[in-house]
Amino acid sequence: MEVELRALCQARSGDKADRSDISLFAPNPAVYEVLRREVTAERVREHFRGLVAGEVRRYEVPGVLALKFVLDRALGGGGPSSLRIDNLGKAMGSAILRLRVDVPEELLTDAALPPRSPRGRVGLPPVRRA
Amino acid sequence: MRSVRIGGGLGFYGDSIRPALDIAERGDVRYIAFDHLAELTMAILEKDRQRDGAAGYTKDIGPLMRELLPVTHGRGIRLVTNAGGIHPDGARAEVARVARELGIRLRVGVVRGDDIRPRLAELRAAGAELRHMDDGRPLEEVVDRLLFANVYLGSRPIAQALEAGAEVVITGRTTDAAQFAGPIVHEMGWAWDDWDRMAAAVLVGHLLECAGQVTGGNFSGDWWNLPDMDRLGYPVAEVFEDGSAIITKPPGTGGRVSVDTVKEQLLYEVHDPSRYLTPDVIVDMTGVRLEDAGPDRVLVRGVRGLPPPPTLKVLMGYADGFMGVGMMGYAWPDALAKARMADRIVRAQIARFGIQAEEIHTSYLGYDSLHGPLARPVDEEALNEVYLRVAVRTRTREEAQKLGRLFPPLALDGPPFIGGLSGMAPVRELLGLWPALVDRSLIEPFVQVDVEEVG
Numbered sequence: 001m002e003v004e005l006r007a008l009c010q011a012r013s014g015d016k017a018d019r020s021d022i023s024l025f026a027p028n029p030a031v032y033e034v035l036r037r038e039v040t041a042e043r044v045r046e047h048f049r050g051l052v053a054g055e056v057r058r059y060e061v062p063g064v065l066a067l068k069f070v071l072d073r074a075l076g077g078g079g080p081s082s083l084r085i086d087n088l089g090k091a092m093g094s095a096i097l098r099l100r101v102d103v104p105e106e107l108l109t110d111a112a113l114p115p116r117s118p119r120g121r122v123g124l125p126p127v128r129r130a
Numbered sequence: 131m132r133s134v135r136i137g138g139g140l141g142f143y144g145d146s147i148r149p150a151l152d153i154a155e156r157g158d159v160r161y162i163a164f165d166h167l168a169e170l171t172m173a174i175l176e177k178d179r180q181r182d183g184a185a186g187y188t189k190d191i192g193p194l195m196r197e198l199l200p201v202t203h204g205r206g207i208r209l210v211t212n213a214g215g216i217h218p219d220g221a222r223a224e225v226a227r228v229a230r231e232l233g234i235r236l237r238v239g240v241v242r243g244d245d246i247r248p249r250l251a252e253l254r255a256a257g258a259e260l261r262h263m264d265d266g267r268p269l270e271e272v273v274d275r276l277l278f279a280n281v282y283l284g285s286r287p288i289a290q291a292l293e294a295g296a297e298v299v300i301t302g303r304t305t306d307a308a309q310f311a312g313p314i315v316h317e318m319g320w321a322w323d324d325w326d327r328m329a330a331a332v333l334v335g336h337l338l339e340c341a342g343q344v345t346g347g348n349f350s351g352d353w354w355n356l357p358d359m360d361r362l363g364y365p366v367a368e369v370f371e372d373g374s375a376i377i378t379k380p381p382g383t384g385g386r387v388s389v390d391t392v393k394e395q396l397l398y399e400v401h402d403p404s405r406y407l408t409p410d411v412i413v414d415m416t417g418v419r420l421e422d423a424g425p426d427r428v429l430v431r432g433v434r435g436l437p438p439p440p441t442l443k444v445l446m447g448y449a450d451g452f453m454g455v456g457m458m459g460y461a462w463p464d465a466l467a468k469a470r471m472a473d474r475i476v477r478a479q480i481a482r483f484g485i486q487a488e489e490i491h492t493s494y495l496g497y498d499s500l501h502g503p504l505a506r507p508v509d510e511e512a513l514n515e516v517y518l519r520v521a522v523r524t525r526t527r528e529e530a531q532k533l534g535r536l537f538p539p540l541a542l543d544g545p546p547f548i549g550g551l552s553g554m555a556p557v558r559e560l561l562g563l564w565p566a567l568v569d570r571s572l573i574e575p576f577v578q579v580d581v582e583e584v585g
Contacts, residue, residue: 015399082361085493
């Protein structure tokens with residue numbers, strides 16, 4: 001079923017000049033494989049349309065189950081010359097969590113996924129009772 | 131197994147001093163390192179020096195030393211920082227002044243040679259083109275507007291200063307991670323071409339350089355469960371002979387060190403994790419493993435290193451115009467519609483009064499200022515309030531100021547139910563960044579390490 005990455009992943013973002021740099025972390029190997037399949041550089045570029053003007057490159061870091069995205073012309077000219085409030089792209093990491101991916105339902109269990117909100121299982125289907 | 135313990139005392143110019151004191155008092159460390167410099171910091175320091183020839187270093191070095199030296203001096207804890215900015219000798223004079231006040235005598239090392247602005251003509255004559263490394267533009271486009279030009283130096287001169295007995299080492303633009311890798315390599319006696327161990331030293335530096343960001347700050351996991359964030363502990367690493375390291379923090383401090391907090395920092399601002407370029411080594415993080423080693427303890431291992439590139443990175447900053455900004459808050463009902471109407475008023479006035487804006491940027495705080503076009507459309511009835519913010523990019527300070535003056539009249543002349551107009555926001559100078567590459571052979575022979583006793 002389709003869920004937002006916010007229900008699955010940790011993320012952090014930073015900057016170098018006008019590039020934004022976003023890391024996306026899977027909680028387990030099964031979800032990592034879903035991310036590798038679903039969250040392609042093309043999809044990320046499409047997702048950030050209107051906010052990011054340049055190319056997107058993706059790198060894989062299997063040791064920590066992470067994908068790294070580097071987004072060109074992403075910050076309105078670069079931290080110290082950008083007019084944006086988020087001139088350093090610190091919130092870009094949360095923006096990627098809006099992206100929707102198709103995940104097999106058996107991966108969406110309480111045991112497999114740590115909570116991603118103080119309000120509980122936000123963004124996930126209700127827990128099935130055995 | 132031999133090891134060394136080192137703390138990360140601060141993550142930027144303006145960060146809190148207290149956590150470094152926790153590390154000095156309870157961290158059981160031999161070294162505390164401080165990364166003071168960000169891209170924007172160099173421009174701020176250059177402006178400081180234009181106003182006062184004795185300035186040009188981060189001004190927190192005085193208060194920092196006043197707090198720390200009484201603790202670290204007696205315990206043999208050595209301090210490393212790039213707080214020297216564009217004037218490391220000025221920073222040493224400040225440390226000397228504080229030391230005299232405290233009645234302490236100590237050896238302070240200074241590293242020079244990163245500031246290439248005085249050498250630009252000579253370097254270009256020697257064949258350094260200094261083209262923009264991302265798009266190849268020639269330096270001529272901005273050379274008349276340069277505010278600073280600094281090469282990122284590595285950890286070797288820092289280690290040299292420590293070898294010469296410096297208790298405090300002050301550099302200009304050495305890399306963030308070098309503040310840590312220098313002491314680690316010095317202490318462990320590793321060879322400079324032992325690439326895997328060099329990578330291990332740089333990786334530890336990378337994990338600690340943003341201080342609180344590895345111990346729970348900006349943590350995107352279960353941030354609401356982190357304990358005692360009002361007294362967040364800054365990180366301490368214990369680095370072992372085989373290049374592995376434990377990341378931890380002083381006892382009795384807040385935050386958390388876990389695999390999940392450490393991995394977020396591992397990849398932070400690293401573009402290609404298989405080739406993280408530094409002056410000391412190319413770091414390959416793809417094989418790094420993080421393991422839970424007890425409460426607030428994470429074992430890091432598996433990093434690999436390759437010989438560094440023949441070039442060093444230069445970062446130059448140039449004056450890139452001005453930003454004028456204005457803000458006004460609008461209350462429910464129809465807060466967003468009111469803010470949009472005010473935006474139309476401001477934009478029409480920009481045109482009518484002929485304000486020379488090269489770019490106009492509108493955002494609605496409380497709705498889309500952080501995610502822009504990715505922000506999800508909301509039920510406008512549910513929005514309690516929205517702030518309109520309009521920013522313009524101009525060539526001159528005067529043009530930027532004109533934008534700010536359009537906002538106070540909105541208090542009486544625009545849509546109803548306003549709040550939050552707090553005078554005119556100051557105009558901000560914008561800074562363009564110009565990264566470039568330069569041959570090591572043109573830089574490294576000019577690096578100076580100088581240690582002297584002060585106090």
